[in-house]
Amino acid sequence: xxxxxxxxxxxxxxxxxxxxxxxxxxxxxxxxxxxxxxxxxxxxxxxxxxxxxxxxxxxxxxxxxxxxxxxxxxxxxxxxxxxxxxxxxxxxxxxxxxxxxxxxxxxxxxxxxxxxxxxxxxxxxxxxxxxxxxxxxxxxxxxxxxxxxxxxxxxxxxxxxxxxxxxxxxxxxxxxxxxxxxxxxxxxxxxxxxxxxxxxxxxxxxxxxxxxxxxxxxxxxxxxxxxxxxxxxxxxxxxxxxxxxxxxxxxxxxxxxxxxxxxxxxxxxxxxxxxxxxxxxxxxxxxxxxxxxxxxxxxxxxxxxxxxxxxxxxxxxxxxxxxxxxxxxxxxxxxxxxxxxxxxxxxxxxxxxxxxxxxxxxxxxxxxxxxxxxxxxxxxxxxxxxxxxxxxxxxxxxxxxxxxxxxxxxxxxxxxxxxxxxxxxxxxxxxxxxxxxxxxxxxxxxxxxxxxxxxxxxxxxxxxxxxxxxxxxxxxxxxxxxxxxxxxxxxxxxxxxxxxxxxxxxxxxxxxxxxxxxxxxxxxxxxxxxxxxxxxxxxxxxxxxxxxxxxxxxxxxxxxxxxxxxxxxxxxxxxxxxxxxxxxxxxxxxxxxxxxxxxxxxxxxxxxxxxxxxxxxxxxxxxxxxxxxxx
Numbered sequence: 327x328x329x330x331x332x333x334x335x336x337x338x339x340x341x342x343x344x345x346x347x348x349x350x351x352x353x354x355x356x357x358x359x360x361x362x363x364x365x366x367x368x369x370x371x372x373x374x375x376x377x378x379x380x381x382x383x384x385x386x387x388x389x390x391x392x393x394x395x396x397x398x399x400x401x402x403x404x405x406x407x408x409x410x411x412x413x414x415x416x417x418x419x420x421x422x423x424x425x426x427x428x429x430x431x432x433x434x435x436x437x438x439x440x441x442x443x444x445x446x447x448x449x450x451x452x453x454x455x456x457x458x459x460x461x462x463x464x465x466x467x468x469x470x471x472x473x474x475x476x477x478x479x480x481x482x483x484x485x486x487x488x489x490x491x492x493x494x495x496x497x498x499x500x501x502x503x504x505x506x507x508x509x510x511x512x513x514x515x516x517x518x519x520x521x522x523x524x525x526x527x528x529x530x531x532x533x534x535x536x537x538x539x540x541x542x543x544x545x546x547x548x549x550x551x552x553x554x555x556x557x558x559x560x561x562x563x564x565x566x567x568x569x570x571x572x573x574x575x576x577x578x579x580x581x582x583x584x585x586x587x588x589x590x591x592x593x594x595x596x597x598x599x600x601x602x603x604x605x606x607x608x609x610x611x612x613x614x615x616x617x618x619x620x621x622x623x624x625x626x627x628x629x630x631x632x633x634x635x636x637x638x639x640x641x642x643x644x645x646x647x648x649x650x651x652x653x654x655x656x657x658x659x660x661x662x663x664x665x666x667x668x669x670x671x672x673x674x675x676x677x678x679x680x681x682x683x684x685x686x687x688x689x690x691x692x693x694x695x696x697x698x699x700x701x702x703x704x705x706x707x708x709x710x711x712x713x714x715x716x717x718x719x720x721x722x723x724x725x726x727x728x729x730x731x732x733x734x735x736x737x738x739x740x741x742x743x744x745x746x747x748x749x750x751x752x753x754x755x756x757x758x759x760x761x762x763x764x765x766x767x768x769x770x771x772x773x774x775x776x777x778x779x780x781x782x783x784x785x786x787x788x789x790x791x792x793x794x795x796x797x798x799x800x801x802x803x804x805x806x807x808x809x810x811x812x813x814x815x816x817x818x819x820x821x822x823x824x825x826x827x828x829x830x831x832x833x834x835x836x837x838x839x840x841x842x843x844x845x846x847x848x849x850x851x852x853x854x855x856x857x858x859x860x861x862x863x864x865x866x867x868x869x870x871x872x873x874x875x876x877x878x879x880x881x882x883x884x885x886x887x888x889x890x891x892x893x894x895x896x897x898x899x900x901x902x903x904x905x906x907x908x909x910x911x912x913x914x915x916x917x918x919x920x921x922x923x924x925x926x927x928x929x930x931x932x933x934x935x936x937x938x939x940x941x942x943x944x945x946x947x948x949x950x951x952x953x954x955x956x957x
Contacts, residue, residue, distance in 0.1 A: 417491075420498070421508040423470055424638045425450050425463075428507065437489060437514065438482065449635040450510065452689050455481035455488070462493075469495045469508060482512065489514045546576050546694075569702055570595045570676075577691070578678035580656050582643070584616035585666070585674035586626075591616040594674070598656070599681070607655060610646060616675070619644040619652075621663050625675045631664030631696045635686040643677070653679070660686035664695045667703040676702070731759050734766045734953070735830035740925035741951040742933055754780035754819075755891045755947040758788055762795040764829050767804075770889035770951050771823030771844055774865070783817050787866075791825060801825045801840035802876035805866065809842065809874070812867035820867040824889055835955060837887060840876045842866050845895045848913070849879060850886040850928070854921035856914045881955045886928055888917060891949035894932075897940060908939055925952040 417434035419427055427445045438445065438453065445453075454462045458480045465476040477494045491512040498507045549572060570581040574597045583595035596611045598604040616622045621642040625632060634642075637658050640651035653661070659682030666674040676699055680687060731739045741757045754773030759766065769791055773780045790811060794804040805825055812821065822844040828837045839847060839859055846861025859879055864872045881887050890913070897908045916935045920928045929952050936948060 417512040417514075419445075419450060419510040419512070421450050421466075421510055423505060423508065424636055425466060425508075426638065434512070437512070449633075451635050451686075452633070453482050455483050456688060456690075457481075465495055466508065469497055470506075473497050546572070546698075549576075565702070565705055566595050569698075570597050573676075573678060573698075574600075579681045579684065580658070580677075580679035582611070582677040582679075583666070583674065584619075584622055584677075586672065591622065591626075591674070604656075611652065614644060614646075614652075621661075621677065622675050625663045625665055626672060629665055629667070629672055631662060631692050631699070633660075633662040633687050633689065633692040635660050635688065637661060657681050659684060662687045662692050662695055664692070664699040665703075666699045666706065671703070671707065673703055673706055727756060728758055728760075732761075732766075734759065734768075734828075736834045736955060736957045737828075737830075738925045738954040738956050739768075739952065740929045742929050742949070744933075744948045754784040755893055755949045756784050756788055757889070757949050757951045758791065759951075760792045760795065762827050763797065763799045765827065766830070767791065767795045767801070767825065767827050768889070768951065768953065769823055769825045770891055770949055771821055771825075771842075772891050772893060772947065772949070773819050773821050779817075780819060783812075783819050783821070786815070787812075787821055787823065795827070799827070800876070801827045801838055802874045805840045805842050805874045806872065809866040809868075809872050810870050813870045815867075817867065820865040822865050822892055824861070826887075826889075834957075835881050835883070837879045837881055838876060839879055840874050842872075842874060845890060845892060845910070847879075847890075848888045848910075848917055849881060850888065850917050850921055852882065852884040852921060854918050856917045858910065881953075883955050883957060884922060886920070886923075886925060886952055886954040888928065888932075888953075889951045890932075891947065893947040894936060894950060897936065897946045897948060908936060912939065925954040928952040928954070 417437045418431045419434050420429040430445050451459050469476050475496045480493050482489050494511045496509045498509050566583045574581045579599045581597040585594045596608050598608045640653040643652035658679040661679045663677040665672045757770045759768045773783045790808045798804045823842045824844040825840045826837050841861045841863040843865035846859045848858050863875045920931050
């Protein structure tokens, strides 16, 4: 054996090992049909590599003791480290007692197809083929227990590569390390073994357990996708609860979901094992601050998931009020944690735990959960958009739509407003019936724009109509002044509107209508005829001093005046009729069938026909107001 105090001798032995292994590789390539001698010699060289490594480590320790910490000893140590970890011709991985990778030499990185430093800090068992991990753990435990070297065949898989190797685990005491380390020296065994030692050919068939695990993950992803797309899941709490329950039933014992809020992170969900009395512990965990858990900050900061096949640091999820680690309290054996997000937006973190007696999480589970968390992130983002639109719709309806229509003497009234589902879902349409200077006013219109800004302009228009109508008796004057106010406000939006005034009593049938670009109202005559008013005019908010056309319409007893929005008349049909608009001609047919009917029946008939035309896919807003003269 090489003298461990002689660094040049170690380097010379290392050079010899390098040359011999190169020769064995050449021999294997030259005589592929006779692998036996090459394999036997390779295994001998593997023992040599192991002994060289142990000698090198012994020299590391001796150099420190002899140098007493002087620079000469440090330089000597660095020189030896460079020789061992950069140029040793066989893969060498240094592990801690928990199986975590601490150092990797260049040959090991080349074998596993990973860049330098990529594997550091990862669990080495995740690199072992799933069917052989149990055997690896047994050998690792034996080495830690009895301090003796273990050599055994196994298979390493990473980055789409798989290698049959002869693996040697040797206990080491590394200078500068407070605890004992394990050297894993591997020699790829690509040659076929002799017939007596050959594994059954069935082993060459894909592992059935792997196939089943993959199928289960695909099925779980399909179930999760259907769950997130369900209409009832259009709420963040509901979506997280459903997703958490599914994951808890299919792949984990504990599920934690922590979300990012404007005021800081917040724990949204904790699910524990259903077959254990953990309700009190669950309530305690629900009250904990996610920001106090190092794992949450780590995953959120990196924007990437992590997997711990064997839990070593029990403080990763923080500590309970009594000071005990969360991971110890829940008896976690392995965990994985992934960010919930869509694109660059990170909305939270979801963490899964498995108990100690269960198979640990692996890289395949991590990849699955990263995809699943991405789907959850997309669903939550869609839900937030949906909620934002719903809130805008609520704001619109409560701010600019009357809760109930007032009783107008001599008239029966009804109205309907529907939000859409397309890009113009919230565009600012409205209707109103209100007291005016000499009687009553009413209006239907819409802001050309979308979202909360459109809703605010709509509220301003409605408020302006009501205020000006108290002082002015002519609807044209009211609309003209409102136009000038909108131009001064410079909102960048314009408004289509029809405004009418009527005076109850003997002149109750005389209605004065002012139009600003909206569709002309229709009158349903008692005999079933339908006639439209002139309409016209320029939309409000474009230029000051615009002329507003005003006309007087006579509504007889039993006749109905119908006002409607651009969203109703201009809406498109189902996919087969996408080029057609609902239009006045179809509206005329519906209204003609409503002669003599109450205002509510007229509104419902138009609604039903509009739904039928659109195939229940209402992309735009739609507004209708009916006033039927009763006396």
